[in-house]
Amino acid sequence: AKQKAAQDAARQKSAADAKAAAAKKASDDAAAKKRADDLAKKQAEARAVIAKKKADALAAAKAEVRKKKEAEVAKAKAAAGAKAKADSEARAKASAAAAEKKKAADEAAARKTASVKAAAELAAKKKAEAAELAAKKKAEAIAEAKKKAAAAAEAKKVEAAAAKKKALEAAKLKAEKLAAEKKRLADEAAAKKAALELERKKAEAAAAKNKAEKLAA
Numbered sequence: 001a002k003q004k005a006a007q008d009a010a011r012q013k014s015a016a017d018a019k020a021a022a023a024k025k026a027s028d029d030a031a032a033k034k035r036a037d038d039l040a041k042k043q044a045e046a047r048a049v050i051a052k053k054k055a056d057a058l059a060a061a062k063a064e065v066r067k068k069k070e071a072e073v074a075k076a077k078a079a080a081g082a083k084a085k086a087d088s089e090a091r092a093k094a095s096a097a098a099a100e101k102k103k104a105a106d107e108a109a110a111r112k113t114a115s116v117k118a119a120a121e122l123a124a125k126k127k128a129e130a131a132e133l134a135a136k137k138k139a140e141a142i143a144e145a146k147k148k149a150a151a152a153a154e155a156k157k158v159e160a161a162a163a164k165k166k167a168l169e170a171a172k173l174k175a176e177k178l179a180a181e182k183k184r185l186a187d188e189a190a191a192k193k194a195a196l197e198l199e200r201k202k203a204e205a206a207a208a209k210n211k212a213e214k215l216a217a
Contacts, residue, residue, distance in 0.1 A: 017214040021207060028203045035196050039189070046185045050178065057174045061167065068163050072156065079152050083145060090141035094134050101130035 105126030 014214065018211070021211045021214060024210075025207050028207065032196070032200045032203065035199075039192055039196060043185075043189050046189070050182055050185065053181075054178055057178070061171055061174070064170075065167055068167075072160065072163075076156065079156075083149060083152075086148075087141070087145050090145070091138070094137045094141065097137065098130050098134035101133065102127060105130065 105123050108122065108126065
């Protein structure tokens with residue numbers, strides 16, 4: 001009877017130990033699941049932060065490009081306005097010079113009273129010279145204006161190329177920074193995951209060892 005009672009007590013103790021071990025394992029599993037859920041939440045938040053930074057950087061780059069294009073358009077309009085003004089002034093000067101020469105020729109012709117024929121020939125000659133000079137000055141003014149326009153176009157082309165290169169370099173640098181940040185976060189997440197896995201395995205090994213010891217006892 002004493003032996004049976006001892007056996008019953010041993011069985012009850014073994015069952016109680018097994019129940020306690022199962023409860024501890026369930027608690028450890030729940031804790032491990034909570035840690036895994038917390039890690040997943042942190043990873044999701046990190047991805048959201050990276051996505052927002054990337055979107056902000058892209059929006060800033062687009063705004064910068066748009067601003068530069070608007071500035072270039074305004075500069076081109078100003079250059080066109082200045083060119084038109086210069087052309088108008090050149091035409092006005094040429095016209096005034098022609099009028100002045102014509103006036104001088106007419107006055108000289110009027111003062112010539114010795115010979116009507118000589119006065120007419122002189123006036124005609126001066127008029128022709130004035131017209132030729134005016135045409136020459138006009139042609140020179142047009143050539144100069146074309147030269148200035150070509151120089152302005154070339155300068156604009158060089159500025160556009162430099163702006164494009166600068167924008168591409170800035171975009172490349174931002175992309176590299178984003179990639180580095182993403183890799184760092186991924187490495188941290190992997191390290192945390194490995195640590196959690198190691199803790200889980202240690203907990204399982206300890207539980208198994210404890211259970212084996214209980215059963216052996």
